[in-house]
Amino acid sequence: MSNLTVSRHFVEAALMGAERAGFNTRDMLQEAGIAPDLLKIEKARVNSDQFSRLMQVLWTCMDDEFMGLGPRQCRAGTFATMCALVIDCPTLEAVYRQAFQFSRLFEPMVSMELRVKDDAAQLVTAIEGDISDPQYFMRESLLVIWHRLGSWLIGQPVELMKAEFDYPCPAHGDEYRHIFHCPLAFDSSRTALTFDKRFLSAPVIRDRSEMHQFLKTSPADLLSRPDESNTFTGRIRTLIGRDFSRPLPDFEWIASALHTSPQTLRRRLKQENTSFQEIKDLLRRDMAIYYLGRQDLPINDIASKVGFTEPSTFHRAFKKWTGVTPGAYRGGERQATGGE
Known part of the structure; x- marks a missing residue:
C-alpha cells in the first residue's frame, strides 16, 4: 500500500x-x-x-x-x-x-x-x-x-x-x-x-x-507517486516509518541518522518548503486516510495506530486536516467499497 x-x-x-x-x-x-x-x-x-x-x-x-x-x-x-x-x-x-x-x-x-x-x-x-x-x-x-x-x-x-x-x-x-x-x-x-x-x-x-x-x-x-528518495522530506518519511503507535524519533536523532546537523537539516527542509512538524502531520494524515478506507477498523483503533492516545485529539486533528470528522470522511468513502 x-x-x-x-x-x-x-x-x-x-x-x-x-x-x-x-x-x-x-x-x-x-x-x-x-x-x-x-x-x-x-x-x-x-x-x-x-x-x-x-x-x-x-x-x-x-x-x-x-x-x-x-x-x-x-x-x-x-x-x-x-x-x-x-x-x-x-x-x-x-x-x-x-x-x-x-x-x-x-x-x-x-x-x-x-x-x-x-x-x-x-x-x-x-x-x-x-x-x-x-x-x-x-x-x-x-x-x-x-x-x-x-x-x-x-x-x-x-x-x-x-x-x-x-x-x-x-x-x-x-x-x-x-x-x-x-x-x-x-x-x-x-x-x-x-x-x-x-x-x-x-x-x-x-x-x-x-x-x-x-x-x-x-x-x-x-x-x-513522487520519487522522494533523494529529498530530505522523503528520507525523513522513511526514517519515521508507518508505526505511529511507538514514540517517534526526535529531530536530533533524525539529523544524526542523516549525517547532518539539526541546523543544516532545518535549512534544507525550508528549501524544500516544509518542516519536521509538517512532515509528521502529513504522514499521520495520509495514514489516517488509508486506515479509514478499511471499513473493518474502528475509528478509535485508527486513532492509536496514527499515534494519538486520546480519540478526541485525533478527531480534532483530522477535522483540521480535512474539514470533517473521521466518521463523516469514512461515510463519504463507503460508497466505493460497496457499503451503505
Whole structure:
C-alpha cells in the first residue's frame, strides 16, 4: 500500500475534460475505486493507487492522454512510444532532446524544451494552439511527467533549483510545495523547471525490460507517486516509518541518522518548503486516510495506530486536516467499497 495521498482538487481537475466531452465521470470514479460522494468534502484526499487508476481509466475511456484538456487529441500509447524511442539514449540530455523532437511530429505541439545556460538547465513548456486547462492540470502534469521520467531513467531524482509558472498562484498552490520541493515563482514569463546542468550528463541506466514493466503503470504512477528518495522530506518519511503507535524519533536523532546537523537539516527542509512538524502531520494524515478506507477498523483503533492516545485529539486533528470528522470522511468513502 502507498502512504501518499492526492488532493481532491487534482481528481476534479483531471475529470474536467471528460465532463465537458459528456463522459459519465461518476462511473469513471467508481471504476478507480473513488466514491463520488467523497468529493463533496472540500479537503478530501484519495490515495495514490486510486489516483493512478483514475488516470488510466481516463486515458483508456477517452483515448486521449491529454484528457480533453489539450489543443488536440493525444491517442493512448503516445507516451509509451516516446519512451520506446528514448530508452536507447545515452544520457539525460539526449533523452530530453529526443523527446522534444518526437513531440514536434504532432501538430499543434505539446512538449518541454531543454535550454541550457551557464550551469543551469531548464525544461520550458512549449504548447502551441489553444488549450482548455482552467485548473492548470495539463500543464502541471507535463512538468511532473517529464521531470520524473528523466529521474527514473537515470536512477536518481533530478533535484530542482526552481519551478516557475506563467500564471498566478492558484487556490491549490500550496500543493506545489509537496510536488516540486523547491522555490516556486508565479506570474513568471514562462512555465519551467530549472536544475543543475550536471544532471544532463548522467547516463540512462534503465533497459527495455525495465521500461516494459514501468509502462504498465505509467505515466499514471509518475503523477501520483513522487520519487522522494533523494529529498530530505522523503528520507525523513522513511526514517519515521508507518508505526505511529511507538514514540517517534526526535529531530536530533533524525539529523544524526542523516549525517547532518539539526541546523543544516532545518535549512534544507525550508528549501524544500516544509518542516519536521509538517512532515509528521502529513504522514499521520495520509495514514489516517488509508486506515479509514478499511471499513473493518474502528475509528478509535485508527486513532492509536496514527499515534494519538486520546480519540478526541485525533478527531480534532483530522477535522483540521480535512474539514470533517473521521466518521463523516469514512461515510463519504463507503460508497466505493460497496457499503451503505
